[in-house]
Amino acid sequence: MTESSYPKVLNAGADAVMVCFSDRIEEAANERVTALQQQLLHSALPLTDMVPAYSTLMLYYDVTQLSEAALRQALEPMLQDVNDAPSAEGSLHTLDVYYGDDVGPDWQRVMDSHHLSKQELIEKHTAQPFRVFALGFAPGFGYMGILPEALVTPRLQRPREKIPAGSVAVAEQQTAVYPVDSPGGWNIIGRTATPLYQPEQGILSAFEVGDYVQFRAISRQQFIEQGGNPEALHD
Amino acid sequence: MIEVIEPGLYMTLQDFGRFGYLSKGLTRGGPADEHAFLWANKLVGNRFDAAQLEITLGGARIRFTEPTHFSVCGADAKLSLDEQPLNSWQSHSATAGQTLHIGQAQAGLRIYLAVAGGFQAERQWGSVATVAREKIGGIHQNGQPLGSGATLNTEKSTADIDRRVPWQYRPDYSKTPTLGLIPGNQYEQFPDTVREAFCYNDFTVDSSSNRMGVRLKGHSLSYQGKGIVSEGINIGSVQVPPNGEPIIMLCDRQTLGGYPKLGTISPLDVSRLAQCRPGDQVRFTRVTIEQVQQQLARYYRFFDVQLACQNA
Numbered sequence: 001m002t003e004s005s006y007p008k009v010l011n012a013g014a015d016a017v018m019v020c021f022s023d024r025i026e027e028a029a030n031e032r033v034t035a036l037q038q039q040l041l042h043s044a045l046p047l048t049d050m051v052p053a054y055s056t057l058m059l060y061y062d063v064t065q066l067s068e069a070a071l072r073q074a075l076e077p078m079l080q081d082v083n084d085a086p087s088a089e090g091s092l093h094t095l096d097v098y099y100g101d102d103v104g105p106d107w108q109r110v111m112d113s114h115h116l117s118k119q120e121l122i123e124k125h126t127a128q129p130f131r132v133f134a135l136g137f138a139p140g141f142g143y144m145g146i147l148p149e150a151l152v153t154p155r156l157q158r159p160r161e162k163i164p165a166g167s168v169a170v171a172e173q174q175t176a177v178y179p180v181d182s183p184g185g186w187n188i189i190g191r192t193a194t195p196l197y198q199p200e201q202g203i204l205s206a207f208e209v210g211d212y213v214q215f216r217a218i219s220r221q222q223f224i225e226q227g228g229n230p231e232a233l234h235d
Numbered sequence: 236m237i238e239v240i241e242p243g244l245y246m247t248l249q250d251f252g253r254f255g256y257l258s259k260g261l262t263r264g265g266p267a268d269e270h271a272f273l274w275a276n277k278l279v280g281n282r283f284d285a286a287q288l289e290i291t292l293g294g295a296r297i298r299f300t301e302p303t304h305f306s307v308c309g310a311d312a313k314l315s316l317d318e319q320p321l322n323s324w325q326s327h328s329a330t331a332g333q334t335l336h337i338g339q340a341q342a343g344l345r346i347y348l349a350v351a352g353g354f355q356a357e358r359q360w361g362s363v364a365t366v367a368r369e370k371i372g373g374i375h376q377n378g379q380p381l382g383s384g385a386t387l388n389t390e391k392s393t394a395d396i397d398r399r400v401p402w403q404y405r406p407d408y409s410k411t412p413t414l415g416l417i418p419g420n421q422y423e424q425f426p427d428t429v430r431e432a433f434c435y436n437d438f439t440v441d442s443s444s445n446r447m448g449v450r451l452k453g454h455s456l457s458y459q460g461k462g463i464v465s466e467g468i469n470i471g472s473v474q475v476p477p478n479g480e481p482i483i484m485l486c487d488r489q490t491l492g493g494y495p496k497l498g499t500i501s502p503l504d505v506s507r508l509a510q511c512r513p514g515d516q517v518r519f520t521r522v523t524i525e526q527v528q529q530q531l532a533r534y535y536r537f538f539d540v541q542l543a544c545q546n547a
Contacts, residue, residue, distance in 0.1 A: 011417065011499075012469050012499065014417060014527045024464065046544045049254055049545065050545060051490060053464070053465055053491055063532045064540070068528060135258065136260045136490040137489050138368070139369055140259075180370075199369065199370055
């Protein structure tokens with residue numbers, strides 16, 4: 001596939017299309033996704049929902065007002081512009097993380113993959129902010145990246161049935177925080193006391209796609225003072 | 236008001252679902268079977284999205300504390316109002332104190348109870364739809380199903396109409412359905428053998444199916460393909476994980492998915508699929524986007540479905 005064939009508009013069901021900017025995880029494609037989403041929010045198209053992901057923007061629309069053929073036609077000129085649109089500046093969030101072995105039982109797996117000390121790896125996880133590429137799977141779950149090679153670790157062979165809320169995880173080129181207790185197959189390396197999904201407070205997510213998250217290492221004592229749950233995670 | 240005496244296996248409050256929050260990871264929720272839901276509202280003169288009760292497999296008992304106009308659509312079950320038999324897919328009136336009994340479903344899986352005016356509950360993110368996994372929606376805004384003793388307020392309504400659904404629009408849930416597949420952009424990436432196998436075999440609905448998705452067994456569609464970068468995933472999408480057992484997404488699906496997809500089942504057929512029980516058979520046929528969009532637009536206009544737009 002040549003670069004020039006993107007963006008593509010693909011069918012995604014009876015009432016949706018997928019605008020696809022790339023088939024890889026890359027910031028440039030994700031910036032176009034958010035730029036197009038902003039542009040479409042100000043358009044007159046009858047869109048009922050939009051789902052930004054790594055390199056795709058899924059558009060749900062009202063089929064009583066528009067056919068797929070008509071939508072494709074309306075999108076075409078907009079897609080020509082989006083490549084050149086300046087990328088919107090996302091907010092920067094700081095998340096304090098306690099990287100202890102008790103709450104992060106997969107440190108050994110991450111270290112085994114790369115032969116670096118735990119301290120060196122923590123430094124790599126906190127060295128620069130990561131972009132939020134997508135929100136999904138569960139509300140408040142942000143897919144962040146792109147991880148440096150030293151932290152790239154395959155998913156667990158067998159997912160855990162329950163991972164405590166606040167768990168910080170890595171998988172392949174991505175990192176994320178589990179907003180609620182849930183099953184999952186990512187490698188758990190720490191925990192944050194900051195709540196990310198609080199439906200009773202009307203908060204769905206602490207961050208938006210296009211935002212950046214800077215992780216910051218804190219001690220167990222600080223984590224507990226912040227109201228963190230220090231209960232160990234066992235297999 | 237109504238009072239739940241027996242909720243049956245699983246009774247939830249559902250309106251047409253939550254729109255505009257997929258980007259935040261919130262799923263749509265709403266009725267698993269939109270077709271039965273839309274008819275139930277139409278029969279009592281409600282807006283298309285008025286909240287109803289979705290009752291899995293029936294076995295429910297409900298007391299009306301005031302005169303109420305109501306309808307029951309969906310899975311086939313014996314209905315009675317104070318021991319007096321009633322027909323489903325039809326509007327009825329109850330007087331104060333009468334009890335509606337919904338028997339065990341004989342065919343189909345989900346039953347919808349609509350009352351004129353709709354059930355009232357506090358909306359969260361624009362909807363009362365109950366999504367257990369997200370802990371939102373329902374009468375207590377926590378995603379919980381209704382239990383015995385639960386009470387629901389109904390909006391005052393002066394509707395007094397006598398309507399029934401014409402026979403040709405009532406599905407026969409005992410027959411094996413043929414579901415229309417709109418081939419998706421990853422369809423061509425599957426080998427011929429898998430594509431043919433999907434449309435030339437019957438599949439069996441697995442017992443692990445739920446409101447998130449229907450898992451199919453009976454014919455493995457295994458292939459040697461790479462995963463895709465996670466992307467938005469529609470209701471009706473046919474995901475094929477590496478084990479070759481297709482999963483068709485329903486209303487509570489996760490918002491993103493990373494398995495390759497054969498395509499999407501027409502929304503009209505997703506309603507029928509949502510009525511399939513574990514062990515039921517389904518089969519597939521290819522349809523075009525043009526066909527499906529024409530049908531869907533006509534169907535939504537008939538039920539006066541007016542979806543809110545994000546940019547409105």
